[in-house]
Amino acid sequence: MNVSDNVSKPLPAASAATAEGPQRRPAMVLAISAIALVAYLYFFLHAESQLAVAVLLALAGAAVFAAGRLGLTQAVEQAASRRPGQSRLWTLAGTLALVALFHESHFVLLMLCAVLLYTTACLGLTVQFGFSGVSNFAGAAFFGIGAYTTAVLATHTGIPHVLVIVLSGLAAAVIGSVLVAPVLRTRGHYAALVTIAFGILFKTFLEVNDVLGGPQGLQVPGMTLFGFAFNESVTLFGVDVSFYASYALLSLLICAGTFAVVKALERSWVGLAMDVVRTDETAAAAFGLHIARWKVIAFMLGNFFAGIAGSVYGMVTAFVAPNNFTFADSLLMLSIVILGGLGNVVGLVPAAIIVLVLPEKLQFIQEYRFLFYAALVIAILLFRPDGLMPRKTRLFFPREDAQ
Template sequence: MRSTNLDAAIATGAPPQARSLPGTAAAILVPLAAFGALAGLLQVHEQWETGLLVLAFLAALVLLDRSRAGRSLAEACRTQSGIASTSAVLAALALLWTFREDHYSLLMVATVALYAVAGVGLNIQMAFGGIANFAAAAFFSIGAYTAAVLAGHTGLPHLLVLAAGGVVSALIGVVMLLPVLRTRGHYVALVTIAFGVLLRTLLEVNDTFGGPQGMKIPGFAPFGSDFGDVATIAGFDVSFYLPYALAAAALFALAFLAGRMLERSWVGIAMDAVRTDEIAASAFGLSPARWKATAFLTGNVLIGVAGALYGMMNGFVNPNGAGFGESLIMLSIIVLGGLGNFWGAIVAGAVIIILPEKLQSIQEYRLLIFAVVVIAILRFRPGGILPRPLRTLGRQQGGAS
């Protein structure tokens, strides 16, 4: 009987313990614990409480890395990703409802979710396509400026405005593709940095887009219902940021599903092959230019859509949002979270965006503490908080050209 269970586990591609009842329980409890930690971070106000949470977070990472129990938990979440994802969705909804009247907490959660959407796009570009995009904030701002123009000066439905933010970001990205595809390595990074600097300068001197002051953006109003006017849901008083947080969470869920489907398809395999070795991929009939362009444009669509919703939530956009510093924050999120792991963008986004906000009262040491946390994670866990698991092709079929 025992050998039969072992054979069944091997046939499904998962270790026996990952398919057991304890493995299922782990896949349910780990996301709940993660969102519980996020709720704790949103609630704390004292510096020592924030410090304890940071230490607990680092201890949990060490446990996942160094202990057998931690590795079993991680393996259970990987092999039962559907259960883990369902648990994460329910935990996220519970978190949003718990903070339904808290403007600040909901704003932070929505910001993390939208930066995570941009992180999915950056992961497609960097982890799949191998393109180092140091101008992510520029395309994020392009989506916001597109929303400002279309929502403020046309009658286009706001759902189409979000889509237009992604399309315009991708189309402008085509301009940058020409030099990107003709360069390699760190020269690609230099091209993207130069593009970001150029775009910010153009926005600052262009009065059509508001110059240095930027532009106002109407609030998001799908189907004629303005999110800014929402005060109650089902008889409960809620913050007007709750609809934005729900929309941001839904957008991340869609981006996550799209990214996961792409990763598991023959398109994702082709991108991985080109990123790993362009010469070998070319020898097997794959076009590096085609798949790099696909990764870059797909990533820009997601980044632009996230930027459009972010601009509508904040009500304005200015050239500062397209700066190099903002791009580094987005890059830090995907590197810290784990290149190629979409859940890592949520975890790292919470660390990078919310943690500094909780350390406002010690301005002199805030960046120092943040830098120490990042260095410690990258030193002892170089793959990031949630490293991307190795791809296995034994059960995947398909082709690319």
């Protein structure tokens, strides 16, 4: 037997151990970052004094700066790209942990519902803006169509509430089809003006329509699923649980399902066709793509997601009124989409937390929240036009990670 054979025997084990390290490292990075983020959100949501909120914000800013300098941000991004399934599971587990930790806090659970439902609506805007380049500045109007449809159907019909949610999304998509022709005939800021006009007309229509409650609005019945009423508090193992916990779980389910659909759409040939249409319509038409078809699909699908989110939001708040769906609310959704990174669905979650939760914790800007949203959009466009998490370039031939 050759001596070199004996020497080479330990090498496969060593190489296996070397290869095992990079395999374990992404999972460990994702676990540590998820636990740290959940712990921070727990203390931030639990903080009540303005001094504690300011200290936690300063701590977050210092942590983000240090992570960027030390390369930790890049390590988390690489781990998430290598293990996308694990990163999503950790996100679900972290959200469930927050719901469990704040099981008695009505206010915190209501904020979690708002973040999840607005994220769902903004996923629809991402399909329109980020994927196909269709302008829609009336996101709050389609959100409101879903809420008002639920108020009418749940009050005056015996349709199961699960089906009511789906029908509310379909109503938003069908009513939005009225705008298909003018949106397709216009481009750029002209198309944006069409959707802005629709949002204003929608609010005016609600205010003058007595059947829909006029300026006073309508009450929305609570969600009922298989005989279980979501608006009733429950007791589990002797612990009182807020009724908002049920809505938080429902909102999480809808947000996660919408996220999965949008990610699958992005990776498919449909998402590729939308990207080509957004990038260069002339080139897309030259290669045989039907421009109008993909724009219509993106516009109606995005409005469907917004209608579903608005349906559940109406049940959560138990009341809808015209003042809840103004152009300022559309600006709020737009700021979430731009802040997260146009076309990046992952960035919507932190952007929604910043836009929705931060003004609630900083009480001194309560009266100036819409000024805060406008200033936020301007600051993003000036200093970080690609958003917090810019969308990466699509790779047609993915590279294999070096082991």
